[in-house]
Amino acid sequence: QFHMIRHEDLVWGESLGQGSFTHVYRGAKKDQRDTETHTTEVLLKVLDAEHKNSWESFFEAASLMSQISHKHLLLVYGVSVHKSKNVMVQEFVKHGALDLYLKRSAVSLSWKLDVAKQLACTLNFLEEKNIVHGNICAKNLLLAREGDPNSDTSPFIKLSDPGIGVALLGKEVVLDRIPWVAPEVLETLELGQQCDKWSFGATLWEIFNGGEVPLHRLDPIQKQQFYECHSQLPCLEWTELADLISQCMQYQPELRPSSRAIIRHLNSLITSDYEILHASGTLPE
Numbered sequence: 001q002f003h004m005i006r007h008e009d010l011v012w013g014e015s016l017g018q019g020s021f022t023h024v025y026r027g028a029k030k031d032q033r034d035t036e037t038h039t040t041e042v043l044l045k046v047l048d049a050e051h052k053n054s055w056e057s058f059f060e061a062a063s064l065m066s067q068i069s070h071k072h073l074l075l076v077y078g079v080s081v082h083k084s085k086n087v088m089v090q091e092f093v094k095h096g097a098l099d100l101y102l103k104r105s106a107v108s109l110s111w112k113l114d115v116a117k118q119l120a121c122t123l124n125f126l127e128e129k130n131i132v133h134g135n136i137c138a139k140n141l142l143l144a145r146e147g148d149p150n151s152d153t154s155p156f157i158k159l160s161d162p163g164i165g166v167a168l169l170g171k172e173v174v175l176d177r178i179p180w181v182a183p184e185v186l187e188t189l190e191l192g193q194q195c196d197k198w199s200f201g202a203t204l205w206e207i208f209n210g211g212e213v214p215l216h217r218l219d220p221i222q223k224q225q226f227y228e229c230h231s232q233l234p235c236l237e238w239t240e241l242a243d244l245i246s247q248c249m250q251y252q253p254e255l256r257p258s259s260r261a262i263i264r265h266l267n268s269l270i271t272s273d274y275e276i277l278h279a280s281g282t283l284p285e
């Protein structure tokens, strides 16, 4: 169901970090188009050797991304299997993972709302295709275009592949995904229809908190208690935004808003005067 890329057509660059059971590297792939050979900059996502029995789930995630195409879904060029190396070859997205970008860049309120709306539209696209991503978080949002207030260009994000399925990750790895993983997924280790809405709420919190990691002070036990006590993330000062986050992060999955309702709510935030009033400092701090 996807293109097989020859090992000898891949060039390996520096390590860029890791995901669950995977490592990512900068790289390039050579394409023989007629006579001259082009090279395309790529991101090489490698399944750790000790988890090579998860290769089906690893490639299933990749094939999910290559079966459907959408402007905000990461492009997967194909896979390369050579000896015990399982590699997913994906488009190299210029500015990398959003969580790191938010930590080191100051961005405007309208920039954040624009990114939030792009993610909401992508969730709507997946919901209409009855597809559950299962791993929505700022680390899995990639920034293709920074957007520049001076030249009035807006940011552009791409949603990365979901990675290894929760069923194969094991409870302790999934525990570490609190507060992004929906409570019912932690219970059943199965993805439900409404779980992406919960994760969307946690990702909104990251976007509007400068990339701060939610609950980063809690250890796994305290994280588990956070769910057992039906706790909510710390409130943001913008109450209408805080309301959207708490609607998405309802412990009862069926009470979470549809992706269309989320888009409507975001549109009302975008047209609200909060940004102007906030910028002019007339809002109570």
Ligand SMILES: N#Cc1ccc(Nc2nc(N)cc(-n3cnc(CCO)c3)n2)cc1
Binding pocket: 016, 017, 018, 019, 024, 043, 074, 090, 091, 092, 093, 094, 095, 096, 097, 139, 140, 142, 160
């Ligand atoms: N400095 C810098 C810099 C780093 C990376 C990119 N580009 C890129 N493209 C992708 N397709 C995926 C990722 N990526 C990054 N971290 C993960 C693991 C967690 O998701 C995935 N990065 C661009 C610039």
